[in-house]
Amino acid sequence: MIKVGIMGGTFDPIHIGHLIAAESAMAECRLDEVWFIPTSSPPLKSGAPGASENDRYEMVAAAIANQDRFRVLDIELRRGGTSYSIDTVQSLREQHPDHSFAYIIGSDRINDLAKWHRIEELAELVTFIGLSRPETTATPELLPEELRCRITFAEMPAIGISSTVLRERLAAGKSIRYRVPDAVYAMIRRHGWYGSTRDDR
Ligand SMILES: Nc1ncnc2c1ncn2[C@@H]1O[C@H](COP(=O)(O)OP(=O)(O)OP(=O)(O)O)[C@@H](O)[C@H]1O
């Protein structure tokens, strides 16, 4: 049985918080692999992502290129529309009946878990691995017991980085170097994404 962690996200852009969350979940929960799945349209976020689907996918691919146990899947981008996790997990389980899946989520997503589409069904198909992030205090005690008991918590160093703040910094001409992997930083600057200053060097 291969144990897979699903790291779903908008990744607009991917940053070191995502990578350290995935690595920590993999180590602490003894996962064999983590599959990064960029969303098409994220269910609980308003407004369209700042970068295109293809660019978000390419940034994830570049970010994880050196970690053999990480993969990126375009399953939600190919499906299009709102990226409900239940649809993704059902299709992954059909394709990989011999794998087990755990969904990796940060504090903000832990807190809104009860609002996820068909959450009771999803919680029967996956367990959740929760990681804390400094901007949001996780309050699992507010979740119904049947959801709370499906979450295992993993430790990671507090990484106070969000994609929102990175987009704001880029638009304001501030540096995001080292907050994203070098390859992602170079892609963003080369293309002038997020209103960043273009750098053709
Ligand atoms: N710094 C972090 N520490 C722990 N988990 C994180 C961190 N940043 C993101 N995550 C988790 O990674 C998953 C994907 O996050 P997402 O792509 O929405 O990034 P984000 O930084 O929250 O983006 P945005 O600021 O645009 O909302 C979510 O489960 C989120 O909780």
Ligand SMILES: O=C(O)c1ccc[n+]([C@@H]2O[C@H](COP(=O)([O-])O)[C@@H](O)[C@H]2O)c1
């Ligand atoms: O299925 C849902 O209703 C649902 C609601 C909120 C978030 N998710 C998933 O959780 C992951 C992180 O979401 P986000 O908005 O932080 O990028 C991403 O894969 C989303 O598709 C899923």
